[in-house]
Amino acid sequence: MKPGNADPADRSDDIAQLRQHLDMPDLNYQDISMLVGVQQALQRWPLLGESCRSSAQDGLLMPAPKREAVLP
């Protein structure tokens, strides 16, 4: 299910708008601020961090592998 054009959330996604403006749907964009936020969240809430670590080992919930490089 991809969001349709009528979805107002689509208009507020600035990166989607940028891709559309550039006419580059395959533009590789990394939302670093979100990745940093995720890292901070995992540190802030111990249970969350623990669950993500254990599920990463289980392979059930696979966190994105790219994130390791962006640790602050």
Add this chain to the structure above:
Amino acid sequence: MTLNPLSAYAWFTTRGAQRPVAWLFTLGVALAVLFLRLESPAWQALLAERQRLYPQLAGKRPSLGDPVRVLIQSLWLLLRRQPLPRQPGPASKAWRAVRGHWHTTRQRVQHYRGRLIDRLQQLPARYRASAFKQAASARLRGLSVFARWAFYGVLTLCAFGLALLCVTEPFGYLAQLMFICLLLGIAMLVRHMPGRFPTLMLIVLSTIISCRYLWWRYTSTLNWNDTTDLVCGVILLAAETYSWCVLILGYIQTCWPLQRKPANLPANPGHWPTVDLMIPTYNEDLAVVRTTVLAALGLDWPRECLRIYILDDGRRDAFRAFADEVGVGYIVRPDNKHAKAGNLNHALGVTDSELIAIFDCDHVPVRSFLQMTVGWFLKDPKLALVQTPHHFFSPDPFERNLGSFRRRPNEGELFYGLIQDGNDMWNAAFFCGSCAVLRRTALQSIGGFAVETVTEDAHTALRMHRQGWSSAYLSIPQAAGLATESLSAHIGQRIRWARGMVQIFRTDNPIFGRGLSLFQRVCYANAMLHFLAGLPRLVFLTAPLAFLLLHAYIIYAPALMILLYVLPHMIHASLTNSRMQGKYRQTFWGEVYETVLAWYIARPTTVALFAPKKGTFNVTAKGGLMEQGQFDWRIAQPYLWLAALNVAGLGFAVWRLFTGPTAEVGTVIVSSLWVVYNLLIIGAAVAVAAEVRQVRRAHRVQMHLPAGLVLASGHAYPCTLVDYSDVGVGLQLHQGLALKPGAQVRLLLNRGQREFAFQASVTRTVGQHVGLVFHDLSQQQRIDLVHCTFARADAWLGWHQQHEADRPLRSLVEVLKLGAVGYLRLVEHMPPWLRTWLRPLRALVHWLASYRPRTPRPIPFMNPVDRDA
């Protein structure tokens, strides 16, 4: 209506009549009642219609002159036929038939024109798909390399020969007329075709016509027998040669804009290079710098690869405290040598990242800035610079004073929209001082930023190009800032640029010296020549006066011949430029911009041309506000003198028309038209000098973005964010939701896939429009807020899509109208002493005008006679 003398007195006095006047008029009413049959239907009808038939008296205070006004208006009404539906006579019948015919013919012509345009628009695509093209290109491919070269060589030779013939062959009136009609016809057809080759075709046509014009001017329009004629003629010819050079160089520069796209970065951010982001500041407000720093802190770049520095030449404690608070670097140096360039050079010495991003402290980067720009550095190891446009979210003085903000491309858009993209094609895009990323090794290879001139940016780029580095330009607005807010500051900035560019032209001339390709030389030369436009512009503004005042034949040729040469030259240049630049600058607006600057850059550029070492650095003042509307007399002064001169020229024209020889009538008329055009362009420049009041300190950016609002009760509503500044936002609510000022709310804003909530309170409500201010935001929330507004990746995209399309003729009319508006504003802003001086005159004119008879409004469906019947 019934008239009686008793009520008449009261009627007159309540309308503000003075007592004697009221007495006199009451007497008149009494006489009228006595001697006229006012109760008759005709009189009654007239009295009932008096408001309509005597509009000048409606609601006016009764005064002694009124009987005269009534008399004049009555005579006028008697003489003038009532605007009634007339019975068509034979003449008007014939006229109507002719008009009907003409109308249908016009419709038919328009129909065929539309079809022709459709066909022309499809032509390039059809040609590309045609068998002829396929066969021709197959044959060409089949040829050997030598044969192909020979073929192209012969073709080029023939084309050159033909062009030479077209340029140099002298024609009589008729031949010239045929020639220009032919070329204009081709141009008018070609301009409807889409694509770049038709643009090149237009360029070729315009070049031929302009070269022919210049050739003709050099060979047959100088009067060698008269010194005055010759001196004036040569000055004008020099100015025209300059314009010709700029025109042709401009065509080369922008004929094939590259329109580069961003290059993708490696998927693993661990391989991305380190970046030092430098924000040089000298005397700007912390409020201005704060937004920039907060935006920089949220840039989407790995945190360990991005270091942000404030380079404070003002050495202010508040800045140091702020830098510590938000955790960015703060660099100061012992002296302020070489201003901004020196500041950056000092910072280069104490930092070590691979890349350096530079932002003026009032340019707010959007979060995608680095990911858009850095990709090219990884792709091209010789790339030294990626520049992005300077975008302004507040109106510059031109836009504010002419009311064209976001409706029409602004002054800078031509440069950032087209010229830099054209430069990029020739690997000559240059550094503009801000919103750019540079490679440290490239900077080190030229010994840091150039400090010799006042425009260190262009000079730095020139040096890097000389060293064999390349540059890139990305025409995506990825940062925005405040425009200069007063005309004098704007002009001050342009003077600095002009002086600096001319300094480079003298000290490190791009045309000579080693290391540059031919086209890089062309691009740099044109950029610098562009700033020498001051003197030539002044020459054009005064040239017709040479004939009208001094009787010098500046163009020694018959008036008709001049028209046959000049007009096509101008028309072709306008058509071609409209096609190439229309999106970025509307036709004839360049004249206005240039005229405003002409006087002010004429002197510094000339000085810099002869003494390049002179000149000081001045900082552009930004972020202030205009307390009240005012007219910048100091700026407008030279233009008022020019206007006065031109008006005098018009006076001379009238004199010459009546007393001069009949052979000169044509020349006088052509000169007068030129003078009128000049007057209107000067008027437009004067219009810019009337500064419009600027109310808010924090400029509000218009926006249209979905948002959410959560009330204290727990109810949430969608709304639309319509404007924002760094302190508050404006929302558009839907019907039925009312908020009181002071109410506490939470604003929900989206950015990317994330949503943020900000605590705010309502400050004002006007209809469905609500203003909010934020309070108690944490550091992270302030960064988030900036990133939901100023630093959104799409914040500045698509602004030019709102601009009206360029149509040269309409644009001309608008510029000329603006000229008239300029003189009106001049009258509005006249100084008080002059106004008191002129007041009696104005009063006299008004008083006399009040006697003027007026045409009554026609009654739409019936006339008084019908109603009475």
Add this chain to the structure above:
Amino acid sequence: MTSLALHGVRGGLGRSALLAALGYALQGVGERVLLIDLCPDNLLGLHFNLPLEAREGWALAEREGRPYTDAVYEVLDGLCLMPFGNAPGDALHPAADAATWAARQVELAEHFDWLLFDVPQLPAATAGHCVETDVQVLVAEAEMASHLLLGRRPIERYDLLLINRYDPASRLQSDLLMVWRDLFRDRLPLQVVHRDEAFLEALACKAPLGHYAPQSLACRDVQSLAVRCLTRRQS
């Protein structure tokens, strides 16, 4: 015809109210919708102003040997409702199994564009659901229990993760949503419905959200959910 069911990672996530609102939103864009209550609690009808003591329902009809279609109420033009039903004395139990409902879906297909099932919350250990649908939406709230239970769900089975009662001002909620977006990117699309008082008030007024508070933020969220459902059907 498309069938859809909302499954919760746990109970008490407001799925009935969501389903009622979604049905109303789909009807609002011109779809023919049937809402089917499979919960013995028999609460769905209350969202559409059925009397509290109304007993009619498909389970009751089934037990009394009448056809299950007896229990269809047309509450609005193009919006029909099939309550579970309620019997005096002893409680009804969901007699019909997945196979029965699969057959019934085929029967109902020509009359409706959408069949929306309000399914009971089953223990996570229970294999399978009582009904198979085309669109399976997993509902969660941005809190730790949901997060942990979510980890035990086979998320490939679902088409959408719906986060109900989301409040961006809560740090934990926004952090969790961010972590989920990162975890499920490219695997499971997310849709957020904001916490909105209007949602609770709607049931108190016995109306679906779109009817009670058409201007509310939650209603707009449900509408965009409806748009997603429609685009999914077209694709």
